[in-house]
Amino acid sequence: MSVAQDERREGEAADEPLHDETAWQARIAAAIDPARPVLLAGATASGKSALALAIARAHGGSVVNADALQVYRDWRILTARPGPEEEALAPHLLYGHVGFRMAWSVGDWLRALAPILDAHRRTGRPLVIVGGTGLYFTALTGGLAEIPPISAATRARAAAILAAEGVEALVADLARRDPRTHERIDLANPVRVQRAWEVLAETGRGLAAWQDDTPPPLLPLAAAQPFVLSLPPAVLAERIDRRFDAMMAAGALEEVRALRPVWDPHLPAAKAIGARELMAHLEGRLALGEAVAAAKRATRDYARRQRKWFRRKMADWPRLAPPATPDPVAARPAEDC
Secondary structure (H helix, E strand, O other): OOOOOOOOOOOOOOOOOOOOHHHHHHHHHHOOOOOOOEEEEEOOOOOHHHHHHHHHHHHOOEEEEOOOOOOEOOOOOOOOOOOHHHHOOOOEEOOOOEOOOOOOOHHHHHHHHHHHHHHHHHHOOOEEEEEOOHHHHHHHHHOOOOOOOOOHHHHHHHHHHHHHHOHHHHHHHHHHHOHHHHHHOOOOOHHHHHHHHHHHHHHOOOHHHHHHOOOOOOOOHHHOEEEEEOOOHHHHHHHHHHHHHHHHHHOHHHHHHHOHHHOOOOOHHHHOOOHHHHHHHHOOOOOHHHHHHHHHHHHHHHHHHHHHHHHHHOOOOOEEOOOOOOOOOOOOHHHOO
16 A cells, blocks of 8 residues: 555545554555655544554654644543653654643644754654644645734624624625625635634734735645545544543543633633533533533534535645544544544
8 A cells, every 4th residue: 555545535445445453554654754744634533643653653753733722731631632651652742731721823833833843854853743623734834824913802893793793794894895805715604704804903904915925834735745534424423422432431521620610611722622512511501411412413513624624625635544444442532533
């Protein structure tokens, strides 16, 4: 097998069925060129963390986080962050270093990643950059517009308009004042609309204009080895459900309970899948079984959004098709993310 079963469509099986995921990981790792950073994207529960670790161990390299929620130190179980056992097998960078109440953006991630890439270029130590946040990878390989931060006052204005008039008011204002951005963004996505409106209100300049002045990428795609892990949706859904059960057995509810004194649903860290549902149980608004079922649905919905991003934004990335049989170590959530 080559490095990638790369031209396969999402959900399509390999010609040669492989039922041993560990053997499959070893074959992928053996075919990797350690001189170029590996970019490994995949939906939640696709097995990318285990593959990243296998590649890093095979070449004496480091695993670098590209997941927007695994940066938070208070989330280990619920975000399937690699555990101490995995961290002992290879260096893991940019994991669990951000406080719960801190904001962390794609720009922050790129700034933290820059010295790691510089060290790779100086020393030649292999890197495997792995995660499910598609925006991190597209910003890394395509560049990121350096838009000033949005003030709390502007965010409050946007929220007030949304509450009083709905997203349609923001769409209409963009159409009038910033037609270039209005034509470019996904108007069916309220988050994207609000972001575009806030940028215009804060800077006096449209999001499209900022994007058109994007600087060169930190790591051009041609200088890396990019891959997207692709599992059949039904298999991925089953892995998601099994993994959440394993998280609960490992103490996910207690992890959420520990954050109850400082809980704020508006914080970026509160977006960890399952956190809101389990907090609703702790606050007496959901029975535990209902909370778990809702968290599993939310995770499956998130995986669908991830796959959509990969199809739309990373269509030219080679696909890897792991074995689709159940993973015998699925009870270890850090290895099945």
